[in-house]
Amino acid sequence: MGKKYLNISYLIILFFSGCDKGISPEEQTGFSGAITFLGEWPDSVARTHLVVFKDPLNSINDFNAFNLRYVSLEIPYGTRTYKYNSADSAYVPINAGVYSYVAVAQSKTPALSLERKDWVVAGLYYAGNNITKPGVLAIPENTMVRDINIIADFNNPPPQPPGGD
């Protein structure tokens, strides 16, 4: 008799453990993290975006629309901490791949310009503690790469890519 009840209990446990959790978060391709702004925002800033380039910005010619693979929606002026997820919203969405340059870029022009001279890099993504070169961002298919965190220190801006003012 006891064995019979044990079997029934086992079946019940098996049934419920076999149930999944129902709706789950859709795992999307992209990256997420937080941008921390330090210091006072310059008055000249008209718009701020998180941008990603496929290839390194070794020359002014690398700053072009084909190399630009991701542009976030505008980050509000004066923000101190900005949590983002590339899948949420973007002017240019990102796909899986390996990217060489991830930066917080600020423009003096209200319009979205593709002129290098209009932009200043306020913060740069570094891999781990290596601040000697821009960090590489690898996004596998169907994966959300997390903790791509960037510090934009207005008092200590990163090295600027070629072609700026």
Add this chain to the structure above:
Amino acid sequence: MRFLFLSIIIFPILSFAQTFSVNGVVTDTEGNPLSGVNVYLEGGEKGSAADQNGFYEIKNVPPGSHALTFSIIGYKSKKINIIIENKDLELSVSLEMAPIQSDQVIVTAGKYEQKISELPVSADVIPASELSEKNVINLKEVLRYTPGINMVEDQISIRGSSGYSRGAGTRVLTAIDGIPFYTGDTGEIIWEAVPATQIERIEIIKGAASSLYGSTAIGGVINIITKDIPEEPKTYIRTLIGLWDKPSYSQWDWSDEYRTFSGLTLGQSFRLENFGVSFSFTHLNDMNYKQSGFFNRYIGFLKSEYKFSDASSIILFANSMNHRAGNFLYWKDSRNALIPPDADQGQTTKANRLMLGLLYKLVAADNILINVRSSFYRTHWLDETSSHNSSTSRLYRTELQMNLSLSNNIMLVSGIEGVYSNVRSNIFGNPDAKVFGLYTQADFKFDFPFTASVGFRYDYSKLFSINSFSDFSPKAGLNYSLSNNLVLRSSFGTGFRAPSLAETFTSTTASGITVKPNPLLKPEKSISAEIGFNYRLNENVNLDAALFNNEFYDFIEASIDPADRLVFFNNVTRARIQGYELNSKINFFQGNLNFSLGYTYLWGRDLQKEKALKYRPRHLFYISGNYTFHNFEAGADFRYWSRVEEIDDELASFIRDGEKRVEVYVLDLRGGYNFLSLGLPLRISLNADNILNYNYVELVGNIAPIRNYSVNLELLL
């Protein structure tokens, strides 16, 4: 004729010929007094309820032969033939426990007291004990576990009658003690508005009931029966504290703190000779598991009664609710399933509701009962958003009903009803609506035993500037007891529903969705048929089955106008809902362990598009188990709804990951202890709802309640 009518109203207390009283004490088989037992004379309208000591008294009983019935939920009904011979009769009875409750008495099906086993339609009853055991503060929590019912958020659907109409109309009539309880603008129901502590039972009629109740009852009726005012003064305190568990996925964990919910009800009731009053004050607060899903509600409830005599009484209801709540329409996306889109964050809604009801009951003669039900329902709500949408509606309603017992075997129920509502709103405009209804139903009882019921209702509706509608809704039903254990039933009827003012006149934009009015909207109609049986194998096993078919014409659904891509309500389709329902109750160990099982198969089809109707699961399965041991009780409730085949595709495409939906598996656990036997009028219960923390949606982009725990204390002094 008019003089006759007036004489019934104005001179109610006709000189009774010499009459007598029947009184006594009702106990259980162990001699313990049973309070609340319904004691009534069949064929007439005389009745009483046993008090705290089990004492009952029915006055003004004329000499002659009568059938006296004793009934209460949880015990076998007893019918005794009595003869009054020029003196009062003292009759004490004892009732046996009957865990299988097929002989419950309800008042909703025919607007007078009838046993469920004698009805031609399917009906269900949720007793007050179930509300208490499940720590219910919102009635939809318990309705979700009723066979044949599924919910889409606050919108109820009986046997697939409703999909989701964005709160702009309902196909199930909800009433409090027979007084319809829907708002004048949208027709929506606020399930928390009636405190669970004030509820005696909830009666559910499955299937079209327009022939008695008119528009809105096209899919069925939910009638909330409130508790009688007790003879002895009572103070009631109920407090509930709950905790929402953390969500299943860390991405969904938007709050740094645990979210809680709570409820407090303070109630008092007393009687002073012919006057009795019961009132309560309730505060509900829910931080909610969803951001912007919070609410804070204050609910007042008053029921007062004055007995002019044994033959006439008047009851005044007042129900108010003040509410402030967040506005969570749908999720940001499936990775942010518990927070709304950025643009919707911080939106709140304020609402005030007040319902006043008046119930006048007059036993005009031994065989004539007159009920007058009047109500006023004012609602006001305001969206604290950039749109500043607001609406104020007033609904006035009066019904005069007469029950005439032509003999011990024929009961005639007739009535007239008038409803006027007006709305002042920036999204519905300033329309008004008028409805006039006239109904009659005759129930014939034969000795086979066999009951035949026929009736009809005529309705006339006028909605503001658009054309008037009229509708004739006939019905017929049969109930036949083949044996003591087997009862067959069948019914056939038509139903109709006039469009609500909100469905007709809404013009607004919310969260990016624009809705436009449709003054060409017509009423929808239905033809319904059902056959069923109830079989009692023995005292411990009961089986009920029903086969139903509902044909709908000019079905009203929200849809997209291809011309301008705006949402509007339209008579879109010809629909058919067929299915069957199997319910069973099984007891073990003299009823200490009992199970209820229910399965409903629904085939709801849009016959024009040849697709399933939206938001209707094809399979609904429920099982509840309850174990009682001395003062301890424990229980579990499980429900399964299959994945709905069709949803609002347009809405789903608008909401990120809006197409995500799954089948539903929800398991709730509960336990409680009653300290009454220790001399303390206290009951404590613990609940763990959605213990599997299963994530599902009833509506696009809305995760249904996640795992939560609650503790409930009830003190009755």
